């Protein structure tokens with residue numbers, strides 16, 4: 001297989017890919033941090049594509065600060081939409097398949113049934129809107145692309161809800177966590193394995209796919225499980241969304257249906273609590 005390049009390599013998913021690449025026996029994969037390859041900078045992108053002539057490009061770079069995006073929509077848009085357009089142009093010029101990562105936040109969250117890839121999108125915050133714009137630009141340049149929508153990513157790397165809860169649970173006498181937002185956590189290591197499996201099998205079933213862990217939960221139940229599995233006696237109080245004020249609105253229901261990725265790409269999906277236990281074992285050791 002030819003070269004694979006990864007943008008945003010120092011982020012959470014980028015580090016997970018780096019951790020799982022050896023187990024998939026992939027060695028021609030190149031991990032590029034922002035200082036090595038800036039996806040906002042055409043000169044940097046051109047030099048990168050010329051150097052590696054990649055067969056696959058995995059984009060882990062994104063603007064992911066959901067609340068902050070409300071205050072700086074143009075900065076979020078530059079990374080989540082404009083840079084994705086740049087990348088798509090280079091992928092087309094170099095005949096590279098793009099693997100791009102998107103989010104459950106492209107949906108409004110007003111439904112109550114698992115969301116499929118063809119369900120109508122309707123973002124309710126700036127982050128979700130700019131990620132949707134990024135999704136929509138890709139097919140204008142490419143036919144060979146995978147857009148993987150995922151949700152509630154966590155891992156032993158970077159910043160995420162699991163690490164925040166472990167910190168709060170040790171520092172605070174009690175913590176309030178929203179129970180009326182439902183979704184599915186995703187262990188970013190599982191997503192990294194999924195991405196490399198898709199690439200290794202060389203399938204050409206391109207398009208949009210949903211990938212999260214299996215099952216569903218609320219943020220409150222997620223927090224309770226984090227503490228139970230970690231044996232931390234935290235006092236977690238369930239609160240409604242209206243009682244926990246955040247700058248950005250978040251979807252109330254964003255459970256995604258994984259039937260398509262299981263059927264078309266033969267991806268196995270671990271249950272969320274099993275994966276959480278694996279991650280916590282690493283974090284708590």
Ligand SMILES: NC(=O)C1=CN([C@@H]2O[C@H](COP(=O)(O)OP(=O)(O)OC[C@H]3O[C@@H](n4cnc5c(N)ncnc54)[C@H](OP(=O)(O)O)[C@@H]3O)[C@@H](O)[C@H]2O)C=CC1
Pocket residue numbers: 007008009010011012013014033034037038039040059060061062063064079101102103104131150151152153154158159
């Ligand atoms: N985190 C989550 O809960 C979820 C994430 N997603 C999506 O998954 C993907 C990966 O997310 P995650 O790993 O958590 O994100 P992170 O925020 O951990 O990582 C994003 C990375 O992008 C890098 N980056 C920023 N600007 C540039 C640039 N101009 N050029 C190159 N790299 C840049 C950052 O580098 P630096 O740190 O140096 O600025 C950082 O390493 C994203 O597309 C995200 O939208 C989807 C659902 C849930």
Ligand SMILES: Cc1cn([C@H]2C[C@H](O)[C@@H](COP(=O)(O)OP(=O)(O)O[C@H]3O[C@@H](C)C(=O)[C@@H](O)[C@H]3O)O2)c(=O)[nH]c1=O
Pocket residue numbers: 064065066067103104105150151152153160161164168175176177178181219244246250
């Ligand atoms: C820290 C904390 C959060 N919450 C709530 C707020 C929010 O509704 C939910 C998660 O909060 P966080 O800020 O950790 O996570 P958030 O940034 O909302 O997570 C999202 O990130 C983007 C990038 C995505 O793409 C989404 O899939 C999703 O993972 O939990 C509490 O109720 N209590 C708390 O103490």
